Amino acid sequence: MANERAERDLGLVTGLALDPEIVAALQVGLPRFAELTVAAVMVEVPSYSRAFSGRMGKTIEGAVRMALGALVQIAARAEGSDLRSPLPAALDGAYELGRGEARNGRSMDALLAAYRVGARAAWREMATTVVERGLPALTVARFAELAFAFIDELSAASIAGHADERATTGQVRQHYLDQLGQNLLAGKPEEALLSSAERATWQAPDTLTAVLLPLAQTRGLMSRFGQATLHITEELPGMEATDPSAVLLIPDMDGANRATLLRLLEDRHAIVGPAREWTRVRSSYQRALRTREIVRGDIAAPIDTNEHLVELILTADLEAAEDLRNRVLAPLAEIRASSAERLGETLRSWLLHQGQRDLVAADLYVHAQTVRYRMTQLRELYGDRLSDPQTVLELIVALSIPSTPDNDEVT
Incomplete structure (x- = not known):
């Protein structure tokens, strides 16, 4: 898609039919143009000052030389000629450059800055070459138009590559993050979790x-x-x-x-x-x-x-909780449900407030005499068991269990 758009846009600036001697001079100068272009980028775009050093710098020079060579091929052709043949390789290279920059963690802003700086440096050297060999001013202007249209298309291809790589990388990582989350919730073994976290770079x-x-x-x-x-x-x-x-x-x-x-x-x-x-x-x-x-x-x-x-x-074991309620609250099951409910809430408050009648009355919003009356009823139902620590513990637990439809009549 990027290639098709480039062919259409560059068709607006057709081949220039440059003199063979000028074309030869440009081709001879390609290594120097590329070297100066990379050097300018390293100086003016800090993100690339180290990235382009050493062997990587030579590799980038080669890529720049190939791109500029494609531009020279286009300029050498006659006006209206087919521009497609030099373009695909250059655009593919720019696309892969964008993907590589995304993998290396550099932003698209840095790459676009490199294109701008590189375009200026390259055009300055190429313009000097063609002017020295007598290329007419109008043709120099058209050559500049072609050169910058070409650079724009390389930039667009790199942007597409950068975006595609980031989207692909993001989708893959998100898949691994989702998988990690599901493994954690499933309680997978620690070894499997460590491996999952490593895959997700988490x-x-x-x-x-x-x-x-x-x-x-x-x-x-x-x-x-x-x-x-x-x-x-x-x-x-x-x-x-x-x-x-x-x-x-x-x-x-x-x-x-x-x-x-x-x-x-x-x-x-x-x-x-x-x-x-x-x-x-x-x-x-x-x-x-x-x-x-x-x-x-x-x-x-x-x-x-x-x-x-x-x-x-x-509520960790609901069946055990229900069994406990049925056993320790059995005396309340012998009386009317409404009375059992009142006595149950009074007994719970009495146990939690350690038998302090006034506090129980305040908790239940009743008179202290009402509390006394109800506790008399409870002692008749439970007898000496209300003084037994184990029974008291079981009653507190049973009366603290949240109500369910099956035991609402007690609480």
Whole structure:
């Protein structure tokens, strides 16, 4: 495509039918033109001062000499002649130069600056040569027009090569980063994770923190965190494929940095797992998933899973939790559901406030005498077991387990 555009544009400035003696002089001067061009670029474009030194400098000189040779071939042809034959090789070379510059990490701005400087240096030497040999002023002007049109097309080809290489490299790296994120969430062995990180050229942090949030709310978040942040949107373990959620694995947000993380997420409906060594971030992700299960309703602000550790522990084995509730709350199952609910909440508050009646009354918004009456009922139901430390522990745990539809009648 670039070649076709170049052929069309350069066709506007046709061959100049230069005198064979002038063409021969230009061809003889090509090595000198190329050497002076490279030297000018090294002086005026700092990015290339070292890159073009030594053997690389000679290689670049050769490429410049070939490009200038193509220009001379075009100029030597008769007006209206077919310009295609010298162009493809020159444009292909410029395209590959752009790709190489992208691989070497140099920006397109640097390469375009090199083209501008190089074009001036090359044209100064070539113009001197043709003027000394008596080329008419009008033809010199047309030659200049041809030369700079030619350089513009080389620049365009290099831009295309640079962009294509960056796009390809970016796509490949993003694929490896996605793969790394999925491997981390899947809990792959450390050796596999190290290999995956190396393929993605990902600099591993000390810790990662998993953040679970709606996919639609991830827009703009990556810029708030470091470049090592991983963004996983597909094949999330433990989630349905249709679930519109995403996971961010954010580096080094442990300790005092956790408050900063929560602040940066304050406008998102996020669930923030604990910080873990980067190879163990799967446990942070699982913690976020578990917290989402026990936190009901809409998430209006970031949820710190560290604030829900008791609920997470109590619901780690739901069947065991239900068995415990059924056993230790069996006396309450013998009375009306409404009474059982009131007595259950009174018993929980009584145990947590260590029997301080006034504090229990304030907690439940009832009179202290009401608390006394209810505790009398509970002592009748439980007898001496309310003084047994093991029973007290089991009651506190059972009454602290979040309600489910199956046990709502008790709590």
